[in-house]
Amino acid sequence: MTEPERDAEISRRYRALDREEPPRALDEAIISAAHGAVETHPAPLVAPTARRRWYVPLAAVAVIVLSVVVTLQMQREQSDGEFMPLPPPSPPASPKEAAPAAPPAARDASVPRRAPGTMKAKERPMAPEPKPAGSAVPQQPAAPVPQAPLEKPFPAADESARPAAAAVGRPAPMPEERGASRQSIEADRPGRMAADALQKRAEQAESPERWLDRIVALRREGRHKEADEAYAEFKRRYPEYRIPDAMRKHVLPR
Amino acid sequence: MEGSDEQLMLAYRGGQAAAFEALYARHKGALFRFVVRSVRERALAEELYQDIWMRVIEARERYQPQARFTTWLYTIAHNRLVDHWRRHDLHAVSLDDEEARLEEPRGNPGHEPQRQAEAREGLARLAQAVAALPPAQREAFLLREEAGLSVAEIAAATGANEEAAKSRLRYALAKLRETLDDRA
Numbered sequence: 001m002t003e004p005e006r007d008a009e010i011s012r013r014y015r016a017l018d019r020e021e022p023p024r025a026l027d028e029a030i031i032s033a034a035h036g037a038v039e040t041h042p043a044p045l046v047a048p049t050a051r052r053r054w055y056v057p058l059a060a061v062a063v064i065v066l067s068v069v070v071t072l073q074m075q076r077e078q079s080d081g082e083f084m085p086l087p088p089p090s091p092p093a094s095p096k097e098a099a100p101a102a103p104p105a106a107r108d109a110s111v112p113r114r115a116p117g118t119m120k121a122k123e124r125p126m127a128p129e130p131k132p133a134g135s136a137v138p139q140q141p142a143a144p145v146p147q148a149p150l151e152k153p154f155p156a157a158d159e160s161a162r163p164a165a166a167a168v169g170r171p172a173p174m175p176e177e178r179g180a181s182r183q184s185i186e187a188d189r190p191g192r193m194a195a196d197a198l199q200k201r202a203e204q205a206e207s208p209e210r211w212l213d214r215i216v217a218l219r220r221e222g223r224h225k226e227a228d229e230a231y232a233e234f235k236r237r238y239p240e241y242r243i244p245d246a247m248r249k250h251v252l253p254r
Numbered sequence: 255m256e257g258s259d260e261q262l263m264l265a266y267r268g269g270q271a272a273a274f275e276a277l278y279a280r281h282k283g284a285l286f287r288f289v290v291r292s293v294r295e296r297a298l299a300e301e302l303y304q305d306i307w308m309r310v311i312e313a314r315e316r317y318q319p320q321a322r323f324t325t326w327l328y329t330i331a332h333n334r335l336v337d338h339w340r341r342h343d344l345h346a347v348s349l350d351d352e353e354a355r356l357e358e359p360r361g362n363p364g365h366e367p368q369r370q371a372e373a374r375e376g377l378a379r380l381a382q383a384v385a386a387l388p389p390a391q392r393e394a395f396l397l398r399e400e401a402g403l404s405v406a407e408i409a410a411a412t413g414a415n416e417e418a419a420k421s422r423l424r425y426a427l428a429k430l431r432e433t434l435d436d437r438a
Binding site: 011013016018019020029038 | 275379405424
């Protein structure tokens with residue numbers, strides 16, 4: 001069977017043509033280049049696949065993206081701490097009007113939902129904090145203060161009360177921690193004015209319940225003068241607030 | 255160094271320069287003739303021939319023995335020739351150079367001038383006939399005769415389908431037969 005694409009006679013004649021070969025100098029140049037290629041840049045034993053070729057650029061892009069995301073996240077958190085809304089400057093006319101003061105407290109309540117150790121120093125001024133004059137952090141209460149009546153008028157404040165209660169239950173290290181927190185604030189802020197402004201803002205953001213808790217704690221420690229001042233300020237800020245009967249005797253001036 | 259072409263190429267990829275020498279020795283003559291008879295200009299053919307081997311050297315890391323080494327080598331050669339033709343818009347070649355080259359006196363004259371003259375005349379006719387083929391048909395014929403490629407391998411090396419490669423071969427052989435018969 002003869003293959004139509006083959007012709008033995010033509011092949012025979014073609015092979016009788018001059019069998020040209022490349023010049024010797026060309027052979028040597030090519031072989032020299034082949035030697036040089038493997039000596040200067042040996043080929044890998046495993047041919048690079050597409051995945052391996054893209055590995056380095058892909059890793060570089062991943063690192064850059066991660067860096068940008070972390071930087072943006074840090075900036076966002078920083079700006080959140082610096083531009084928290086201030087509470088209304090004048091006290092509301094009624095408890096219903098006092099309710100809008102709750103959102104900062106609600107925001108405050110959202111902070112402790114994170115892991116406690118992750119809370120930043122810049123966010124802490126929003127938490128209830130005693131006046132800098134005294135060691136106002138209340139110790140463990142001897143008798144539990146009734147909390148139930150407080151939950152109804154200000155349900156949103158209940159969340160904020162929990163970390164406060166937890167803070168009350170914490171032993172001695174708390175003031176030191178706060179001192180460290182304050183140091184970090186001062187380190188972050190260039191001047192003392194900024195720290196004072198934050199402190200004032202924290203006091204303004206204090207919810208009525210926490211305020212009353214603080215007064216109770218002051219009376220329990222025998223610091224009645226400070227408690228009276230705090231009560232007076234409380235009445236000035238919340239003139240319409242109805243103090244629960246169970247708490248009244250622990251709060252009213254003596 | 256022993257082994258198949260593919261084994262030698264893999265050995266060269268692994269850093270054994272001696273494997274390339276063996277591979278080169280096997281293919282240098284056929285590839286050189288393929289290039290010379292494709293471009294018809296000796297100096298240019300040498301340049302292209304060297305380029306082809308340089309491409310083989312550079313492409314060693316990507317070499318995968320999925321096909322015969324010969325097919326891979328002549329695919330590179332085909333691509334290099336196509337580059338050359340596109341760059342210089344050369345698709346046809348003159349017969350004058352081939353005739354002149356074939357009629358040049360050889361360095362080792364034979365003792366039988368009459369017989370040598372007849373042989374040279376026959377060779378010249380065939381060379382002229384091959385050179386007169388259209389480039390695609392000539393390439394298919396040279397790949398068959400010099401590289402020993404099958405129709406499928408010719409198709410793979412030239413980027414054509416098998417039917418086209420088969421057709422080019424048939425036309426090339428028909429024209430060569432016709433030329434040789436007419437002059438016989």
